[in-house]
Amino acid sequence: MKKRIDIVLPEDVIESNPQRIDRFEKTKRFEKTDRVPVYAGYYMDGMLVGSGNRFSQMIKGPQEQMDCLVLNQKWRMENVRDDFPLNLDSLVIEPNFGALRGVEFPMEIKWNGDDMPKSIHLINDVEEIDDLVVPSPDTGVNALRIEYFKKMKEMIGDYDIRLNGEEIDLKVDLNHPGGPIPSAFGICGPNLFMWMMLDPDRIHKLLEITTKSHLQVIDYFDQLTGREPGHWVWAGCDTGEMISPKMFKEFVVPYYLKVWEVQNRPRVFHMCGNIDHLLDIIHDELEIDVLEHFGFPTDRKKLADTFSGNTIMRGGPHPAMIKDGPVEKIIDECVDYITTLGQKGGYFLAEGATIVPGTPLENIDAMVEASKRASEIMNN
Amino acid sequence: MKEIFELIYEGVKTGNLDAVRTQVQAAIDGEVSPEAILKEALIPPMEEVGQLFEEGEFFVPEMLIAARAMQAGLELIKPLLIEADVESEGRVVLGTVKGDLHDIGKNLVGMMLEGAGFDVIDLGTDVGPDSFVDAVKEGDVDIIGMSALLTTTMPQMEATVQALIDAGIRDKVKVMIGGAPVTAEYSERIGVDGFAEDASKAVKIAKSVLE
Numbered sequence: 001m002k003k004r005i006d007i008v009l010p011e012d013v014i015e016s017n018p019q020r021i022d023r024f025e026k027t028k029r030f031e032k033t034d035r036v037p038v039y040a041g042y043y044m045d046g047m048l049v050g051s052g053n054r055f056s057q058m059i060k061g062p063q064e065q066m067d068c069l070v071l072n073q074k075w076r077m078e079n080v081r082d083d084f085p086l087n088l089d090s091l092v093i094e095p096n097f098g099a100l101r102g103v104e105f106p107m108e109i110k111w112n113g114d115d116m117p118k119s120i121h122l123i124n125d126v127e128e129i130d131d132l133v134v135p136s137p138d139t140g141v142n143a144l145r146i147e148y149f150k151k152m153k154e155m156i157g158d159y160d161i162r163l164n165g166e167e168i169d170l171k172v173d174l175n176h177p178g179g180p181i182p183s184a185f186g187i188c189g190p191n192l193f194m195w196m197m198l199d200p201d202r203i204h205k206l207l208e209i210t211t212k213s214h215l216q217v218i219d220y221f222d223q224l225t226g227r228e229p230g231h232w233v234w235a236g237c238d239t240g241e242m243i244s245p246k247m248f249k250e251f252v253v254p255y256y257l258k259v260w261e262v263q264n265r266p267r268v269f270h271m272c273g274n275i276d277h278l279l280d281i282i283h284d285e286l287e288i289d290v291l292e293h294f295g296f297p298t299d300r301k302k303l304a305d306t307f308s309g310n311t312i313m314r315g316g317p318h319p320a321m322i323k324d325g326p327v328e329k330i331i332d333e334c335v336d337y338i339t340t341l342g343q344k345g346g347y348f349l350a351e352g353a354t355i356v357p358g359t360p361l362e363n364i365d366a367m368v369e370a371s372k373r374a375s376e377i378m379n380n
Numbered sequence: 381m382k383e384i385f386e387l388i389y390e391g392v393k394t395g396n397l398d399a400v401r402t403q404v405q406a407a408i409d410g411e412v413s414p415e416a417i418l419k420e421a422l423i424p425p426m427e428e429v430g431q432l433f434e435e436g437e438f439f440v441p442e443m444l445i446a447a448r449a450m451q452a453g454l455e456l457i458k459p460l461l462i463e464a465d466v467e468s469e470g471r472v473v474l475g476t477v478k479g480d481l482h483d484i485g486k487n488l489v490g491m492m493l494e495g496a497g498f499d500v501i502d503l504g505t506d507v508g509p510d511s512f513v514d515a516v517k518e519g520d521v522d523i524i525g526m527s528a529l530l531t532t533t534m535p536q537m538e539a540t541v542q543a544l545i546d547a548g549i550r551d552k553v554k555v556m557i558g559g560a561p562v563t564a565e566y567s568e569r570i571g572v573d574g575f576a577e578d579a580s581k582a583v584k585i586a587k588s589v590l591e
Binding site for chain 2: 045110112115116118190193194196197198242243244247273277295297318319320323354356357
């Protein structure tokens with residue numbers, strides 16, 4: 001017997017979906033919209049809390065994880081009233097074991113029950129880089145992700161997903177987020193930064209390996225999912241903010257450009273620390289199209305000066321403030337972000353840069369209210 | 381001696397570990413007091429490194445190699461400092477809070493504090509409130525320093541403050557916090573004594589909370 005999951009949405013939410021889609025698409029094209037869209041950053045941990053599940057359930061097996069992932073999506077659709085367009089035809093899930101770095105390498109993982117798992121750095125001596133090779137794409141946590149992906153695909157027929165009573169499709173996807181720098185950090189830990197100074201040649205060798213590996217995994221996942229090759233990719237560069245502009249040019253720019261030589265535009269780039277000192281390089285040399293989920297420490301005026309009108313941006317205030325409120329403060333802060341960054345289109349308001357599990361839903365509503373108030377200010 | 385101190389200074393600032401080791405050993409062999417080596421040769425360059433970090437001239441890699449070089453020198457004089465009974469600036473217990481394994485910031489703070497003459501006990505990462513409480517109960521702790529990188533683990537700081545209150549020892553120790561998501565506002569809300577935006581400022585805050 002099929003497992004029936006009912007997603008129930010109010011009619012007005014469904015009726016307003018075309019408007020949400022229109023707002024999103026126009027924003028992507030830097031066209032004028034009624035207001036800046038709010039796109040809250042719910043990741044697996046936040047949705048698990050919402051749907052009443054625990055991470056330990058996610059790692060029990062493919063069946064258990066699939067149940068959690070479906071219920072997470074149901075919870076988001078039914079409860080979060082931001083402006084993210086709803087997919088009314090299908091529910092898409094993807095195997096998820098938390099935000100681990102360097103998952104394609106044979107990293108030891110510390111599983112922490114209901115807390116998110118952590119990867120243990122692979123090497124402790126810079127000379128160990130000499131023995132490092134590009135791993136097979138089904139190595140490390142990716143082996144687990146691939147196993148879950150295949151089993152979940154087999155189990156699609158076991159589910160009967162309904163949206164307001166109507167059957168919708170269930171799809172399983174598999175992507176490879178991250179990038180050469182997060183993988184290198186996953187392998188070396190903080191030593192990466194020290195070795196950049198003490199043994200730059202070896203770090204270049206390492207980054208060649210992580211770049212090749214990154215592209216190889218994307219290619220392998222394209223084969224598994226049936227995706228056309230050369231599509232756009234989400235390239236993360238977390239921890240890259242810790243280095244100087246000079247080192248960023250040397251150790252980051254060439255490798256991300258290599259990724260984008262193979263993968264098509266848009267160039268979607270993520271960094272969520274304080275990147276004030278790197279904005280010009282990110283704009284001029286990486287020539288990104290989307291700054292995806294920038295962090296609250298970055299100066300919003302500098303962001304506006306560098307990217308407004310030419311680069312799509314998503315991000316916003318401190319996630320802890322979005323969680324703790326009060327509502328009026330959230331509104332004031334979000335209005336300031338929107339009036340600073342949203343004048344020329346292309347800006348999606350989010351927190352900077354993840355919704356903290358347990359954030360009250362009315363605080364997400366406050367972000368939408370801020371968008372409405374900011375629109376009034378900008379139109380007057 | 382001035383020349384040796386200048387070489388140590390330059391060695392620390394540029395992260396030249398071998399030069400620092402060599403020159404500190406030369407100073408020891410020349411019967412320079414360990415206190416003078418610490419206060420006149422090892423601490424001043426770290427202060428400049430911290431200043432350059434605050435000014436955006438130095439970044440994490442430059443700080444890491446400088447701190448590593450300073451620590452190499454410190455290791456050589458540590459036994460002599462203990463022998464000479466040189467008083468430390470204070471004892472600090474450091475840890476990244478429960479659920480959080482990020483340690484770059486915490487390690488940098490530890491190295492900067494050591495470089496400034498503090499005695500540092502590093503409890504590591506994923507440190508629960510009880511471990512901080514136990515460390516204070518063991519005695520002679522002046523400051524607890526907590527670090528968090530994740531917004532999801534930040535509440536552990538508040539939990540630790542509460543654990544200190546529950547154990548009846550909150551007034552026996554100063555508490556300071558730091559980490560990417562931590563703000564001055566948050567530190568005020570949870571009732572800690574100090575908030576440091578970065579490793580360099582941590583030294584100033586540690587000194588100020590003990591005044």
